[in-house]
């Protein structure tokens with residue numbers, strides 16, 4: 001293979017530190033700043049102890065059909081839990097880390113986008129036909145890597161040829177699982193421009209996950225700028241066909257070459273990209289869910305509200321069992337009252353007829369057991385803006401009288417609503433499918449379960465099915481509206497500040 005071409009100097013010498021430009025990302029919450037180190041917190045006389053930004057007005061994000069007054073919630077106060085620990089040796093002010101003995105600059109406290117090196121691949125791959133794409137199996141020519149070390153801080157970012165990582169077998173990630181990731185998408189609009197959807201929300205969540213793992217934080221805008229450089233370099237990989245996109249996977253892993261549980265002294269942040277086709281290749285197919293309280297995805301004080309790799313491995317066996325019983329997804333229950341929480345790896349929405357023409361759109365509240373999905377947040381913002389009598393923003397396909405709630409819902413409530421004809425629809429929401437309609441909820445029939453855990457199978461709804469209405473196209477009315485509204489903003493068809501142009 002020919003030697004890769006080094007394109008470093010042009011970028012290495014040019015400083016283009018990203019700023020919070022209001023025309024790009026107008027929400028104040030998008031500036032996912034690094035959490036302050038302990039020394040910074042001590043020196044701060046005013047402001048919130050978690051360094052969170054205040055709530056932000058999302059009105060301009062919803063696009064051309066009027067204004068909204070929805071507020072974005074402040075960053076979780078747990079954000080700073082570990083970052084101070086990880087960066088406690090950071091000097092104040094300059095953002096540079098000095099060698100305490102020599103005074104030499106040895107690294108940065110924050111990612112330094114101006115130090116980016118691009119080493120362009122000399123062996124670009126052939127583009128596969130878009131129709132052949134299988135989710136997560138094809139990767140672009142380049143990747144972004146940014147190592148971090150507890151002494152020297154962030155190393156200069158490098159975009160280089162996509163390829164294997166070389167890690168010591170003792171690396172922490174292989175033993176104790178310190179790994180977090182994000183999932184976001186880039187779309188080609190009708191003018192051929194590439195757009196990313198609400199990357200600020202992914203950066204905010206990534207920093208929260210990082211704090212939960214005692215990983216360092218970083219400025220969200222800086223990583224967004226670097227991701228834009230990566231996507232721009234690989235722009236030929238962004239499929240233009242309807243429903244296609246480039247899936248972007250920012251990841252952080254603990255790479256310290258030493259056994260022992262503790263905060264990792266070495267971390268690798270990397271970003272890879274994968275062209276993907278539509279989630280539903282041949283129209284929407286509503287799914288059936290296996291409601292389970294035999295396994296628990298997340299619990300109070302746990303990590304279900306963070307996007308950690310360790311949350312997902314344990315879902316494979318339940319998912320396989322659901323598939324063996326003829327269900328497409330797990331409906332994760334929690335607690336003695338069987339609260340519904342999430343569906344597979346998606347957030348959950350339900351719609352109930354409340355009488356007098358009022359429809360309630362409900363999703364479980366954000367707490368430790370619910371992942372704060374970007375799609376969930378977008379659906380809530382759109383629905384709330386529509387429901388707010390003080391705004392002119394209206395989505396014509398949504399019910400006039402819409403109530404939007406974040407509250408607990410139990411299986412008993414769903415069951416009784418279904419029996420009274422008041423269950424209108426259920427759908428999952430997530431970056432992959434945007435919406436995933438549900439047509440049936442079933443549960444374990446103990447005698448059918450042949451897994452090793454058969455003896456411990458317990459379910460209060462043994463074998464009973466709850467049927468959920470869906471339209472002729474496989475979608476419920478609210479899911480269909482939200483699909484149109486969210487996809488419209490992702491692809492730039494509906495003007496919105498949620499959509500960030502890459503180039």
Ligand SMILES: Cc1ncc(COP(=O)(O)O)c(C=O)c1O
Pocket residue numbers: 183342344345346347371372373374375376429430431432
């Ligand atoms: C557990 C879980 N819940 C919900 C979601 C949906 O989140 P988003 O809308 O940000 O894709 C995901 C996907 O990332 C997930 O893994």
